[in-house]
Amino acid sequence: MRPEVIHIHDCLDGTVIKELLLDREMCGGFVAHLGELGELRHFTEYKRPFFRVERTGAFVLKGTQGNRRVRAVFNMKGLNENLALVVARINAWQR
Numbered sequence: 001m002r003p004e005v006i007h008i009h010d011c012l013d014g015t016v017i018k019e020l021l022l023d024r025e026m027c028g029g030f031v032a033h034l035g036e037l038g039e040l041r042h043f044t045e046y047k048r049p050f051f052r053v054e055r056t057g058a059f060v061l062k063g064t065q066g067n068r069r070v071r072a073v074f075n076m077k078g079l080n081e082n083l084a085l086v087v088a089r090i091n092a093w094q095r
Contacts, residue, residue: 001030001093003070005083016079020070020090031065033093037086058082 001022008017031042031051038055042065049065059082063070074082 001090001095003087003090005087008071010076014076016074016076018072018074018083020072020086022068022070022090025066025068026063026070027095028065029095030093031063034061034070034089037061037089055082059086061086 001024003020003022006019006021008019010016028042028044028049031049032040034040035042035051035053038053038058038061040051040053042051043049044065048067051061051063051065053061057075058078059072059074061070061072072083072086
Protein backbone atom coordinates (compact mmCIF):
# COMPACT_ATOMS: atom_id res chain seq x y z
CA MET A 1 0.00 0.00 0.00
CA ARG A 2 1.38 3.42 -0.90
CA PRO A 3 0.05 6.45 1.01
CA GLU A 4 -0.26 9.96 -0.31
CA VAL A 5 0.65 12.31 2.55
CA ILE A 6 -1.49 15.45 2.69
CA HIS A 7 -0.62 18.29 5.08
CA ILE A 8 -3.74 19.49 6.90
CA HIS A 9 -2.73 21.88 9.68
CA ASP A 10 0.06 23.08 11.99
CA CYS A 11 -1.44 23.46 15.45
CA LEU A 12 -0.43 25.94 18.14
CA ASP A 13 0.05 23.12 20.65
CA GLY A 14 3.12 21.81 18.79
CA THR A 15 1.38 19.15 16.74
CA VAL A 16 0.97 18.69 13.00
CA ILE A 17 -2.08 17.08 11.38
CA LYS A 18 -1.61 15.03 8.22
CA GLU A 19 -3.93 12.82 6.26
CA LEU A 20 -2.64 9.60 4.73
CA LEU A 21 -4.64 8.68 1.64
CA LEU A 22 -4.22 4.99 0.86
CA ASP A 23 -4.54 3.34 -2.54
CA ARG A 24 -7.15 0.87 -1.25
CA GLU A 25 -9.54 0.38 1.65
CA MET A 26 -8.24 -0.78 5.03
CA CYS A 27 -9.12 -4.28 6.19
CA GLY A 28 -8.90 -5.64 9.75
CA GLY A 29 -5.53 -7.22 9.04
CA PHE A 30 -4.10 -3.89 7.93
CA VAL A 31 -5.44 -2.19 11.08
CA ALA A 32 -3.70 -4.85 13.22
CA HIS A 33 -0.50 -4.36 11.19
CA LEU A 34 -0.64 -0.60 11.77
CA GLY A 35 -1.45 -1.22 15.43
CA GLU A 36 1.98 -2.72 15.99
CA LEU A 37 3.35 0.84 15.94
CA GLY A 38 1.82 1.63 19.33
CA GLU A 39 -1.21 1.03 21.52
CA LEU A 40 -4.11 -0.11 19.32
CA ARG A 41 -7.76 0.41 20.19
CA HIS A 42 -9.95 -1.21 17.54
CA PHE A 43 -13.70 -0.85 17.98
CA THR A 44 -14.92 -3.71 15.78
CA GLU A 45 -18.38 -3.74 17.36
CA TYR A 46 -19.33 -0.50 15.59
CA LYS A 47 -21.23 -0.57 12.32
CA ARG A 48 -18.16 1.12 10.79
CA PRO A 49 -15.22 -0.23 12.85
CA PHE A 50 -13.06 2.62 14.15
CA PHE A 51 -9.44 2.38 15.26
CA ARG A 52 -6.90 4.49 17.09
CA VAL A 53 -3.17 3.82 17.37
CA GLU A 54 -1.18 5.90 19.85
CA ARG A 55 2.56 6.07 20.36
CA THR A 56 2.90 8.30 23.41
CA GLY A 57 4.78 11.51 22.72
CA ALA A 58 5.05 10.77 19.00
CA PHE A 59 1.74 10.37 17.16
CA VAL A 60 -1.90 9.30 17.10
CA LEU A 61 -3.39 7.57 14.05
CA LYS A 62 -7.17 7.36 13.61
CA GLY A 63 -9.38 5.91 10.95
CA THR A 64 -12.31 3.75 9.96
CA GLN A 65 -11.89 0.22 8.70
CA GLY A 66 -13.14 0.02 5.11
CA ASN A 67 -12.03 3.59 4.41
CA ARG A 68 -8.93 4.84 2.55
CA ARG A 69 -8.02 7.74 4.87
CA VAL A 70 -5.96 7.77 8.06
CA ARG A 71 -5.84 10.96 10.13
CA ALA A 72 -2.43 11.39 11.78
CA VAL A 73 -1.54 13.85 14.53
CA PHE A 74 2.23 14.08 15.00
CA ASN A 75 4.23 15.81 17.71
CA MET A 76 6.37 18.47 15.99
CA LYS A 77 9.42 17.06 17.78
CA GLY A 78 10.50 14.05 15.74
CA LEU A 79 7.95 14.75 12.99
CA ASN A 80 10.08 13.62 10.05
CA GLU A 81 11.28 10.43 11.74
CA ASN A 82 7.82 9.44 12.95
CA LEU A 83 6.16 10.21 9.62
CA ALA A 84 8.81 8.07 7.88
CA LEU A 85 8.15 5.27 10.40
CA VAL A 86 4.39 5.32 9.74
CA VAL A 87 4.81 5.48 5.96
CA ALA A 88 7.34 2.61 6.03
CA ARG A 89 4.90 0.52 8.09
CA ILE A 90 2.10 1.19 5.60
CA ASN A 91 4.40 0.37 2.68
CA ALA A 92 5.38 -2.92 4.36
CA TRP A 93 1.77 -4.20 4.31
CA GLN A 94 1.49 -7.38 2.25
CA ARG A 95 -2.01 -8.58 1.58
